[in-house]
Amino acid sequence: MIQIRTLDQLQFPPGARVFYRVDYNVPLEGTTISDATRIEETLPSLRMLRERGAAIILASHLGRPKGERKEKYSLKPVREKLAELLGADVQWADDCIGVDTSKLQASELLLVENLRFHAGEEKNDGAFAAELRKLADYYVNDAFGACHRAHASIDALPRLFPKENTAGGLLLAKELEFLQKVTNISERPFVALMGGAKIAGKIEPLEALIKLADKVLIGGGMANTFLAARGVPMGGSLVDTDSMDVAQRIMESHERAEVVLPVDLVVADSLDNPTEIDEEAEVGDGYAENEKAFDIGPRTVKRYEAELKDAKLIFWNGPMGVFEKEEFAKGTMAMARAVAEADAITVVGGGESVEAIKASGFADRITHISTGGGASLEFISGASLPGVEVLRT
Numbered sequence: 001m002i003q004i005r006t007l008d009q010l011q012f013p014p015g016a017r018v019f020y021r022v023d024y025n026v027p028l029e030g031t032t033i034s035d036a037t038r039i040e041e042t043l044p045s046l047r048m049l050r051e052r053g054a055a056i057i058l059a060s061h062l063g064r065p066k067g068e069r070k071e072k073y074s075l076k077p078v079r080e081k082l083a084e085l086l087g088a089d090v091q092w093a094d095d096c097i098g099v100d101t102s103k104l105q106a107s108e109l110l111l112v113e114n115l116r117f118h119a120g121e122e123k124n125d126g127a128f129a130a131e132l133r134k135l136a137d138y139y140v141n142d143a144f145g146a147c148h149r150a151h152a153s154i155d156a157l158p159r160l161f162p163k164e165n166t167a168g169g170l171l172l173a174k175e176l177e178f179l180q181k182v183t184n185i186s187e188r189p190f191v192a193l194m195g196g197a198k199i200a201g202k203i204e205p206l207e208a209l210i211k212l213a214d215k216v217l218i219g220g221g222m223a224n225t226f227l228a229a230r231g232v233p234m235g236g237s238l239v240d241t242d243s244m245d246v247a248q249r250i251m252e253s254h255e256r257a258e259v260v261l262p263v264d265l266v267v268a269d270s271l272d273n274p275t276e277i278d279e280e281a282e283v284g285d286g287y288a289e290n291e292k293a294f295d296i297g298p299r300t301v302k303r304y305e306a307e308l309k310d311a312k313l314i315f316w317n318g319p320m321g322v323f324e325k326e327e328f329a330k331g332t333m334a335m336a337r338a339v340a341e342a343d344a345i346t347v348v349g350g351g352e353s354v355e356a357i358k359a360s361g362f363a364d365r366i367t368h369i370s371t372g373g374g375a376s377l378e379f380i381s382g383a384s385l386p387g388v389e390v391l392r393t
């Protein structure tokens with residue numbers, strides 16, 4: 001078990017300046033926040049900090065400005081949304097360093113501009129961390145989605161505080177608690193549902209999951225690659241050819257889990273303007289050149305539903321198809337329902353996976369929705385997360 005120092009254990013006097021690292025890397029359409037989950041998830045820690053009289057300096061990254069000030073990656077829209085959600089005034093600083101925080105009073109909040117406007121952030125630069133250190137006397141990290149990156153505000157910075165002045169926030173503690181349930185499995189059968197566009201980037205989690213889970217059900221573009229690796233002609237479907245060797249190796253490995261592949265798929269001639277859709281195209285001998293697989297078919301859905309029904313622990317990452325299009329959303333929506341209805345501990349992680357579970361209307365019936373896609377996958381693969389390691393007791 002990984003134990004970290006947590007916010008509820010952190011001792012500080014009223015008025016103490018607390019650097020609160022959050023992951024407000026929210027999806028933006030212009031300056032409108034299309035999903036505020038990452039802000040909402042920090043409200044419990046913020047309320048606790050305010051009740052205990054912390055003067056709170058909030059810091060986050062947003063997008064990939066690559067060390068330069070770029071207005072489209074400004075955290076200003078976040079400031080407004082946070083003030084609205086919290087029902088409190090949020091002060092603003094145009095830069096994350098060189099800010100005078102000495103006048104910030106107990107329970108007041110100050111959001112500083114995007115950490116990644118400075119190249120030092122992604123370089124884990126000590127001098128940049130030392131500048132951030134000047135802002136506060138205590139450090140709290142709730143940016144689970146960024147904990148797999150050794151960046152200055154995640155790694156170098158907390159090391160500059162006395163250990164007892166640093167802690168993980170309530171969100172970080174919750175993420176760790178549930179993800180540890182997946183890795184220290186006591187509940188079986190453990191069924192993993194994996195999909196999404198590609199295998200690349202998910203190889204290590206897949207290799208870890210075949211050792212941990214009882215069944216790994218594969219869908220989405222990932223399934224195309226597995227089927228192609230088995231020699232099935234996949235027509236015009238998205239296949240991650242670079243990962244076919246890995247897929248082969250995973251299927252041939254005699255690890256604990258049985259790897260289950262689709263038996264039918266939804267195929268169409270085009271994603272954007274489909275004129276012909278076959279909703280139950282058997283995998284059988286494969287597909288013609290003009291056929292592209294965009295979802296799992298009804299027989300596969302039935303099979304996967306049956307596996308999920310019996311599960312006691314479920315981890316889901318990656319949509320079963322191009323759920324963004326109504327024509328190809330059925331498989332993903334059916335899996336969302338099946339995961340929600342299972343009498344099991346259920347964990348869903350991954351950017352688009354979380355979007356899909358929310359779109360399905362079943363989000364409130366999931367045990368834990370992870371705010372960190374990459375971080376949750378790395379954690380499950382057994383990798384240590386730099387942001388968590390520095391906070392261990």
Ligand code: ADP
Pocket residue numbers: 195196197198219220221222224238293294295317318319320321322323324349350351352353354373
């Ligand atoms: P997550 O963010 O949950 O980890 P990914 O980023 O790996 O998931 O993949 C999500 C994307 O995969 C979705 O936007 C979806 O449209 C796409 N996808 C799923 N199945 C297919 C498919 N058969 N062909 C093409 N794209 C697919």
Ligand code: MG
Pocket residue numbers: 350351352
């Ligand atoms: Mg994604």
